[in-house]
Amino acid sequence: QSALTQPASVSGSPGQSITISCTGTSSDVGGYNYVSWYQQHPGKAPKLMIYDVSNRPSGVSNRFSGSKSGNTASLTISGLQAEDEADYFCASYTSSSTRVFGGGTKLTVL
Amino acid sequence: QVQLQESGPGLVKPSETLSLTCTVSGVSFSTYSWSWIRQPPGKGLEWIADIYYSGSTNYKPSLKSRLSISVDTSKNQFSLRLSSVTAADTAVYYCAKPLGDGAFDIWGQGTMVTVSS
Numbered sequence: 001q002s003a004l005t006q007p008a009s010v011s012g013s014p015g016q017s018i019t020i021s022c023t024g025t026s027s028d029v030g031g032y033n034y035v036s037w038y039q040q041h042p043g044k045a046p047k048l049m050i051y052d053v054s055n056r057p058s059g060v061s062n063r064f065s066g067s068k069s070g071n072t073a074s075l076t077i078s079g080l081q082a083e084d085e086a087d088y089f090c091a092s093y094t095s096s097s098t099r100v101f102g103g104g105t106k107l108t109v110l
Numbered sequence: 111q112v113q114l115q116e117s118g119p120g121l122v123k124p125s126e127t128l129s130l131t132c133t134v135s136g137v138s139f140s141t142y143s144w145s146w147i148r149q150p151p152g153k154g155l156e157w158i159a160d161i162y163y164s165g166s167t168n169y170k171p172s173l174k175s176r177l178s179i180s181v182d183t184s185k186n187q188f189s190l191r192l193s194s195v196t197a198a199d200t201a202v203y204y205c206a207k208p209l210g211d212g213a214f215d216i217w218g219q220g221t222m223v224t225v226s227s
Contacts, residue, residue, distance in 0.1 A: 036213030
């Protein structure tokens with residue numbers, strides 16, 4: 001059960017858009033529409049931002065969107081704001097009835 | 111409002127058993143499944159286990175031999191026991207509520223557990 005692959009870091013300027021990728025296999029990301037994304041600020045618990053690939057929970061800004069193509073899921077943040085600076089993690093259900101997280105991506109707003 | 115709160119010792123000696131409890135409020139406990147997730151200092155999130163309302167469990171394969179989770183519906187609690195701990199088990203431990211096989215929509219605040227003599 002290997003962790004999903006995410007870039008270690010991404011950056012963007014306020015107002016720009018960024019995309020974070022999350023690559024797995026056909027046994028996890030590619031096989032199920034149970035990909036989710038979490039935002040984590042330092043010292044805080046993760047917060048759900050996207051569930052079931054592309055759905056936003058109530059209260060999450062529509063600047064956050066998710067998608068999937070094959071074994072790779074993506075999180076896009078448009079109109080970057082300073083408060084978006086955080087760590088982002090993806091997660092997926094797997095064919096072994098387990099769950100797996102990505103290694104995390106640190107987003108820096110320049 | 112659904113709330114989850116972890117509790118347990120913050121310090122465990124090597125080779126001993128780590129025991130944590132998650133208390134759930136604001137939701138019908140027996141309707142849902144529940145999860146444990148941990149995060150070593152400065153590292154990523156690691157799913158540990160799920161327990162379903164039926165009592166069935168799923169464990170991370172690499173931890174399965176040392177792991178046990180259970181529920182106490184009378185107290186709206188579920189618990190984690192991890193035996194033979196080492197320094198590698200030092201982490202913030204979170205309890206969470208999954209949306210079925212999908213996302214974790216509610217998280218506890220997390221509790222730091224350090225394994226050290």
